[in-house]
Amino acid sequence: PAVMPAPAGALDPAALDEALTALPRPHLVAATAGTTDTGMIDPLPEIADVCAAHGARLHVDAAYGGGLLFSDRYRDLLAGLDAADSVTLDLHKLGWQPVAAGLLAVRDAADLAVLHHRADYLNAGDDTEAGLPDLLGRSLHTSRRPDALKIAVTLKTLGRSGLGRLVEQVCDGAREFAALVHEHPGFELHDRPTLSTVLFRPAHAADDDVAAVRRTLLTDGRAVLGRARADGRLWLKVTLLNPRTRTDDLAALLTLVEGNTPR
Ligand SMILES: Cc1ncc(COP(=O)(O)O)c(C=O)c1O
Known part of the structure; x- marks a missing residue:
């Protein structure tokens, strides 16, 4: 099938097509809906088409992104998920359950x-x-x-739309934070967020300084930031999972990073 190029960091359907053509069968393809580092979603409809053309089984790791299904506003990002043979989904991520609340869903x-x-x-x-x-x-x-049991209690209490609102709050929060980073001359934004993850770094900082500011804030008990390597550089990672995070909190975080980056 004719396939569109994938964004950087996502599974490329054209490369997948080539790999499946070259490799002996049987094939199992594992795509990701919400990567750990950036929250990116692989192009699922195109990947599903390539899998169908090759008779390959498709698994989708929707551990992080699967929660988007609760939201009417964000669920379209998971278009193509219904073509998977199997899907994993962690409700201890975008589902607000204590660990563990992982699910494996199979079509057949x-x-x-x-x-x-x-x-x-x-x-x-x-x-x-x-x-x-x-x-x-x-x-x-x-x-x-x-x-x-805990999943059933949450669904009974909040319903799909209640969980959907929480998903929207953290995804909207990530967009707000990305906008703050983008507008701030002292910071660089990796990309617009897909889910609730934002990668950013102090502009012109060396990787060692990015690592150092993260450790300082962690050991001082001020902020717990993640880290991720993307495009060959080290980034600070904010994964928003608290729906009560306010714009003020996000602005304060940026000020904290700015004030603690080695010069
Ligand atoms: C994309 C993705 N898949 C799978 C996992 C595994 O999580 P767990 O072992 O909690 O199910 C993670 C954890 O961050 C993840 O981000």
């Missing part, structure tokens, strides 16, 4: 057949026939915490 329930295992002490056949429940066939674990 038969894909979970590998999890079926019979052992008399776990699931005696006559018990299964009598309708007694067990987790085999649904989970990779035998013993595990009831993670589904």
Whole structure:
């Protein structure tokens, strides 16, 4: 199929097409909806088309970005996700659950057949026939915490639209922060945010100084910033996950970084 070039840092459908043409089958392609470093979303519709043309299975790691589905305003960013054979989604990221609240969703329930295992002490056949429940066939674990309960409580309490509002608050906050960085002559913005992650750095600073200001703020207990390497340089990373973060907090953070960058 005719494919558009991907933005830098995203899985390139044309390169994928070439790789799948060259490699022996079977193929499993893992795309990402919300990368850890920048929050970028791979071009899922184009990747799904390439996978379909090659008979490749498509997995999408939507651990970070999957929460966009809750928001009517942002869910279109995940167009193409429905073409995946399997999707992972972490509700301890854009879902506000305590860890762990990871989910694996599969298109075809038969894909979970590998999890079926019979052992008399776990699931005696006559018990299964009598309708007694067990987790085999649904989970990779035998013993595990009831993670589904807290997710169910949150969904019952906030509903999809309630969670969607929280997602919108952090994604909108990231756009506000990016605008503050962009307007400030002392800072450089890596890119406009896709999710709730913003990479920025003090203008003209060396990588060592970027690393140093982050460590200073961390060890002084003033701010916990992430770090990421992109385009060959080190960046400070803000991943907004607190919906109560206000513009004032974001402006104060920038002032803090400015005042603590080695000159
Ligand atoms: C894109 C992505 N996938 C997967 C993970 C793994 O997270 P966890 O081990 O909490 O499920 C992360 C963590 O940051 C992530 O950003």
